[in-house]
Amino acid sequence: MRIPRITNYANSSKTYNKTINKNGFTLVELLIVMGIFVVIASVSIPLYSNWQPDSQIDTAFAEVIETLRLGRNRSESGLNNASHGVYFLVSESGEDSYVLYQGADYASRDVSLDREIILNNALSLTTSLDNANINFSKGLGEPSATGTVSIINNNTDEIKIISINSLGIVNST
Template structure:
């Protein structure tokens, strides 16, 4: 009895049984019911590559979840410190204050107006796949401390975190003067353009102290540009600047609000409000001769070189 094996079937050496190609080269005839070893290897390689791609995407998704979870946990810790401050009452009847201390690989909930790393009551939260890469708080501090009664804070600004394996994936946690913390979403990976531009934040900016003018340059073709110059008038040690006003551009009122979220001698965080429902002219906003942002008629914004990051406030 003869058994035919599809993978290892012996081919005839008789040239009369071997079909030829158009160039007279003999073509190997295989059993149509089986697969060659080469075909199996190719299929196995393709499956392995697809599996690696899927696993990589799942791993990245898991890391993204870690980033979002860490941001929410930091916000929860800030809220806990604020709540404990408002609710606390010690033997003197005045109560205690609480705060949160930040470092590159951890954050700490502590009691008191000054962080003490040796305090046994500290609650420390270590980071692994996420790191804190920027701490932009008023006065250049690393702590957010809340005040009694209202739960407000003077340590306003933001905390920026990112994945250690993919530093382009970030989250920004903003702390306002009321003591409220929230996540601020980035407009785009490169942070240079935005379409939702009603309220923009600009971080990694130089200090406004030392600059002279805030310049609004409105464009209304074919008419000449309308330029408005606002004197900054900042002195060393000043921590706040705010301006809001209307500018008449050929009978059309344009409303702009410009203010700082953080300001000291080392840097600043800027905020610009331009509601497209109230503005119908293109405008470029500069500090002296350096552009902060340029808006089109439709409200699309392009970041200038004055600040490194532009983000939309949700």
């Protein structure tokens, strides 16, 4: 907050007090503030662009783990008196996805209950699972196959691996 400055003006034998009120900013102040914004932006943009790909693979990695665990938990609890599983769709076009389904296998599933998650184009999937499918038995949650699911960041070549053991336990490595 600026304090008004009082200036004395002498006119003949009388003294007049005039208040000078300076509202607004000077050009120098505006240029300094704009310069600060430019410096902050030039530092922030490269940091954000490096952080974003890491964030994408971390998010996808966590979502795949959650989906596998959800399929196992639904099977163990006998949700809808059915087994559940996850099917990985590895596409040549680069739009990989995976589906949480209900049923004895992917081919005989209840399509109306599918939950499909499509990966960002910067990410891709590979799997060592037979037919890219894992189904957890109703009541026990035992997997139909064991193996790994890998998520690859195509921009940075970073790889995150998820393993499923014979007890159906999902681990990240």
